[in-house]
Amino acid sequence: MHTLNATLQYLRGIFRTPARACKDAPVSSRLKDVAARAGVSIRTVSNVVSGSAGVAEETRARVQRVLDEMGYRPNQAARNLRGGRTGLIGLAIPELHSPYFAEIAGLVVEAAAQRSWTVVIDQTHGDPGAERRLLEGTGGRLVDGLIISPWSIGPEELTERARVPLVLLGERAAQGLADHVAVDNTLAAEEATAHLLAAGRRRVAAIGLQPHLGNGTASQRLTGYRNALRKAGIAPDPALEKAVTALHRGDGADAMAALLRDDARPDAVFAFTDELALGALHSAGASGLRVPQDLALVGFDGIEDARYANPALTTVVPDKRQIAERALQCLADRVYSPTTAVPPLDIVVPHSLEVRASSGGAS
Amino acid sequence: MHTLNATLQYLRGIFRTPARACKDAPVSSRLKDVAARAGVSIRTVSNVVSGSAGVAEETRARVQRVLDEMGYRPNQAARNLRGGRTGLIGLAIPELHSPYFAEIAGLVVEAAAQRSWTVVIDQTHGDPGAERRLLEGTGGRLVDGLIISPWSIGPEELTERARVPLVLLGERAAQGLADHVAVDNTLAAEEATAHLLAAGRRRVAAIGLQPHLGNGTASQRLTGYRNALRKAGIAPDPALEKAVTALHRGDGADAMAALLRDDARPDAVFAFTDELALGALHSAGASGLRVPQDLALVGFDGIEDARYANPALTTVVPDKRQIAERALQCLADRVYSPTTAVPPLDIVVPHSLEVRASSGGAS
DNA sequence: TTGTAAGCGTTATCAC
DNA sequence: GTGATAACGCTTACAA
Numbered sequence: 001m002h003t004l005n006a007t008l009q010y011l012r013g014i015f016r017t018p019a020r021a022c023k024d025a026p027v028s029s030r031l032k033d034v035a036a037r038a039g040v041s042i043r044t045v046s047n048v049v050s051g052s053a054g055v056a057e058e059t060r061a062r063v064q065r066v067l068d069e070m071g072y073r074p075n076q077a078a079r080n081l082r083g084g085r086t087g088l089i090g091l092a093i094p095e096l097h098s099p100y101f102a103e104i105a106g107l108v109v110e111a112a113a114q115r116s117w118t119v120v121i122d123q124t125h126g127d128p129g130a131e132r133r134l135l136e137g138t139g140g141r142l143v144d145g146l147i148i149s150p151w152s153i154g155p156e157e158l159t160e161r162a163r164v165p166l167v168l169l170g171e172r173a174a175q176g177l178a179d180h181v182a183v184d185n186t187l188a189a190e191e192a193t194a195h196l197l198a199a200g201r202r203r204v205a206a207i208g209l210q211p212h213l214g215n216g217t218a219s220q221r222l223t224g225y226r227n228a229l230r231k232a233g234i235a236p237d238p239a240l241e242k243a244v245t246a247l248h249r250g251d252g253a254d255a256m257a258a259l260l261r262d263d264a265r266p267d268a269v270f271a272f273t274d275e276l277a278l279g280a281l282h283s284a285g286a287s288g289l290r291v292p293q294d295l296a297l298v299g300f301d302g303i304e305d306a307r308y309a310n311p312a313l314t315t316v317v318p319d320k321r322q323i324a325e326r327a328l329q330c331l332a333d334r335v336y337s338p339t340t341a342v343p344p345l346d347i348v349v350p351h352s353l354e355v356r357a358s359s360g361g362a363s
Numbered sequence: 364m365h366t367l368n369a370t371l372q373y374l375r376g377i378f379r380t381p382a383r384a385c386k387d388a389p390v391s392s393r394l395k396d397v398a399a400r401a402g403v404s405i406r407t408v409s410n411v412v413s414g415s416a417g418v419a420e421e422t423r424a425r426v427q428r429v430l431d432e433m434g435y436r437p438n439q440a441a442r443n444l445r446g447g448r449t450g451l452i453g454l455a456i457p458e459l460h461s462p463y464f465a466e467i468a469g470l471v472v473e474a475a476a477q478r479s480w481t482v483v484i485d486q487t488h489g490d491p492g493a494e495r496r497l498l499e500g501t502g503g504r505l506v507d508g509l510i511i512s513p514w515s516i517g518p519e520e521l522t523e524r525a526r527v528p529l530v531l532l533g534e535r536a537a538q539g540l541a542d543h544v545a546v547d548n549t550l551a552a553e554e555a556t557a558h559l560l561a562a563g564r565r566r567v568a569a570i571g572l573q574p575h576l577g578n579g580t581a582s583q584r585l586t587g588y589r590n591a592l593r594k595a596g597i598a599p600d601p602a603l604e605k606a607v608t609a610l611h612r613g614d615g616a617d618a619m620a621a622l623l624r625d626d627a628r629p630d631a632v633f634a635f636t637d638e639l640a641l642g643a644l645h646s647a648g649a650s651g652l653r654v655p656q657d658l659a660l661v662g663f664d665g666i667e668d669a670r671y672a673n674p675a676l677t678t679v680v681p682d683k684r685q686i687a688e689r690a691l692q693c694l695a696d697r698v699y700s701p702t703t704a705v706p707p708l709d710i711v712v713p714h715s716l717e718v719r720a721s722s723g724g725a726s
Numbered sequence: 727t728t729g730t731a732a733g734c735g736t737t738a739t740c741a742c
Numbered sequence: 743g744t745g746a747t748a749a750c751g752c753t754t755a756c757a758a
Contacts, residue, residue: 028526031751031753040728041730042729042730042753043729043730043754044727044728046752047728050753054727054728055727055728059727059728074751074752075444076443076449077443077449077751077752078444078734078752078753079751079753080443080444080734080752081438081440081443081444081736081750082733082751082752082754083752083753086440088483095469096459096465096468096469096472097466099460099462099668103460106458106459106460106486109459109484109485113485118485118505119484120482120483121468122472122476122481123469142439163391249667249670253671278668278671279671281673282671282673285673305462305668308616308641308644308645309673310648393736394737395735403745404745404746405735405737405747406738406745406746407743407744409736410744413737418743418744419743419744422743437735438734438735441736442735442736443736443750444736444750444752445735445737445738446737
C-alpha cells in the first residue's frame with residue numbers, strides 16, 4: 001500500500017501538467033517538492049517560507065536557493081483551508097460606475113492592501129434580491145467580512161442574514177445593530193442648505209428624495225434640508241421637494257426639468273448627490289438658466305467631476321479616505337477578535353462644505 | 364489512537380465556536396455534521412449539495428431538509444483546494460477612481476458574475492513595481508486568471524512574469540504575445556481628428572502624449588492623429604502636441620493652459636481621454652474661450668461625464684460592454700482549456716464617434 | 727534545530 | 743444507491 005502510494009506519487013511528479021496555464025510558467029511546485037530537492041523536511045521549508053525563527057542560517061540559505069530555483073508560490077487555497085480565513089473581504093456597493101462609489105472602492109482596495117487583505121467587489125444595483133443573494137453567497141463563506149453600502153435592505157434584515165462580520169457604509173439608522181461608518185448626513189445637509197440661504201436664496205429646492213427605500217440616507221438629508229429651512233423661518237414647500245428613482249445624472253436632469261416645468265420657480269437647488277447635481281446643472285443650462293446668477297446649486301459627495309464642472313460645483317465633501325480606513329479597521333477588529341461583547345460602533349467621519357462657483361463662491 | 368481521535372472530534376464538536384463571527388449566525392456545519400444528523404454518509408450529502416444524480420429521491424429529500432435546518436454552506440476554501448481552481452479572477456487597472464476604468468470594472472464584475480466568477484480588483488497606479496508585484500502576488504496563485512490594463516510594463520515582460528492566463532486590455536502592441544482586447548486606437552484617433560478637420564479646424568492640438576511609457580495606447584492615438592493631419596495635407600506641429608504625466612482632469616487642464624500660454628493658438632483639441640478633455644474644457648472656460656466657437660473639443664472613452672458636461676463633450680465611444688465580455692470569454696477559454704496550441708488572440712472591438720456640442724454637433 | 731503526522735472540508739475513486 | 747477513504751497543499755503540535 002505504502003509502496004503503491006509512493007509509486008503513484010512518483011508518477012504524478014513526473015507527469016505533472018496541471019496548472020501550467022501559460023507559456024513559460026514553471027510547473028507550480030509544492031513544499032514537498034522543494035523539501036525533497038533541498039534534502040530537508042516540509043516543516044523546515046515551511047518555516048523558511050513563512051520566515052519563522054528557528055532555522056539554522058545555513059539551512060535557510062540552502063532552502064531559499066531551492067525555493068527560488070523552483071519558483072515556489074504558496075498555494076493560497078490550502079492556506080485558506082488550513083487557516084480558516086481567506087484573506088478576502090467583500091465590498092458591496094450599488095454601482096461601480098457611480099463616481100462616488102468608485103472613489104470609495106478605490107480607497108477601500110488601497111486600505112485593504114495595506115492590511116494584506118484583498119477585496120472582492122460586488123454590485124447590488126440597488127436590487128433587494130441581489131443584496132440578499134450577496135449576503136448568503138459571497139458573504140456566506142468566501143470572505144472574512146463584508147463592507148456593504150445598503151440600498152434597499154434595512155439594517156435589521158442585513159444583520160439577520162449576514163454570516164460574517166458586517167460594516168455598513170453610509171447608514172446611520174442602524175444604531176445598535178451593526179457597525180456603521182458615515183458622515184452626519186442630517187447635519188451636513190443642513191449646512192449645505194444653510195449655505196444657500198445665507199446667500200439670500202429663498203426658494204431652495206431639494207432633489208433626491210427616495211421615499212420608497214429602506215435605506216435612510218436620503219431621508220436624513222431631507223431632514224437636514226428641512227431643518228435649515230425652518231431655522232431660517234421658511235416653511236418647507238412640497239413643490240420644491242423632488243423625488244428620484246435612481247441617483248444618476250439623468251435623474252437629476254429630469255428632476256430639474258420637472259421643477260422648471262412645474263413652475264416651482266426655485267432660486268437654488270440642494271441635490272442629495274453630486275451626480276444628481278451635475279444632471280440638474282446640465283438641465284438648467286439647457287433651459288437657459290445661468291448658474292449661479294439665476295440658480296445656485298450645491299451637491300453632496302465631493303466627487304472629482306464636481307471640481308471640473310462648468311461652473312465648478314459646490315459640494316459637501318465626506319472624508320472618503322477616513323470612511324474607507326475606519327470601515328476596514330472596524331472589520332479587522334471583528335474578524336480578528338470576534339468578541340460579541342463589543343457593542344456595534346457608530347462611527348461618524350468628518351465632512352466639509354467645499355464652496356465653488358455654482359453657489360456663487362470662488363471659482 | 365482511534366479512540367483518542369474520536370474523543371477529540373467529539374469535544375471539538377461540543378466546544379466549536381470558530382466562525383461564529385456575527386450575532387445570530389449559526390455555527391457553520393460541515394458535510395460531516397449534516398451526514399451524521401441525516402444518518403447517511405458524507406458522500407451522499409455531497410451528492411445532494413452538488414445536485415449530482417444517483418441519490419434516491421427519498422434520501423435526497425431527507426438530506427435536503429437537514430441541510431436547510433442546519434443552514435449548511437459549502438466551505439469555499441476546501442472546494443478551491445480540492446478543485447485546483449478558486450473561481451476568482453483578477454482585474455488589474457491603474458485606478459478605480461478614473462471613470463473609464465470604473466465603468467470597465469463594473470462591466471467586468473457583471474460579466475464575471477454571469478460565469479459564476481468573482482472579481483478581485485487591484486490598482487496599479489501606473490507603478491511598474493506595483494504591476495510586477497501583482498503578477499507574482501495576486502496573479503501568482505490566488506486567481507485563476509488575470510485581466511490587466513497595462514500601464515508601464517510592456518507586453519513582453521507581462522507575459523514573461525505571469526503565472527496564470529492573461530488577457531490584456533487596451534493594448535494592441537502585444538501581437539502574438541498574449542490575448543488582448545481593444546478598440547482600433549489608431550483608426551479611432553484618426554476619425555476623431557478628421558471630424559475636427561472636417562468642421563474646418565486647421566490648428567488641431569493633441570493632448571495626452573506619454574512618450575515615457577511602455578504602454579502603447581497613447582502612441583497609437585498619436586499616430587492616428589498625425590495620420591489624419593497628413594491626409595488633410597497638414598504637417599504635424601510639435602507645438603500642438605502636448606505630453607502629460609497622468610491622465611487626470613488636472614493634467615488636461617494644465618496641458619490646455621500650457622497651449623494657451625505658449626501661444627500655440629489651437630482652434631481645436633483632440634484629447635486622448637475624456638478626463639483630459641474635461642480638464643481642458645474647464646481650462647478653456649476659465650480663459651474665456653467659448654467652446655465650440657473658439658475651440659472645438661473631442662475626447663476619447665465615452666464616459667458618462669462627457670454626456671453631461673457643459674457643453675456636452677464629443678467623444679470616441681468604445682463598446683465597453685463588449686470589451687468586458689470578450690475579455691472574459693477569452694480568459695474562460697484559457698482557464699478551462701489550457702491548450703497552448705491556440706495562438707494569442709487579437710480582438711478588436713467596435714467604437715463610434717458620438718458627436719455632441721463641444722465639436723459643434725447637436726446639443 | 728529538524729522531522730513526523732494530524733488535520734482543515736471537499737470531491738472523487740473505489741468497493742459493496 | 744451508498745459507504746469508506748484517499749488525496750488537495752499547507753500549518754503546527756508534538757517528538758526526537
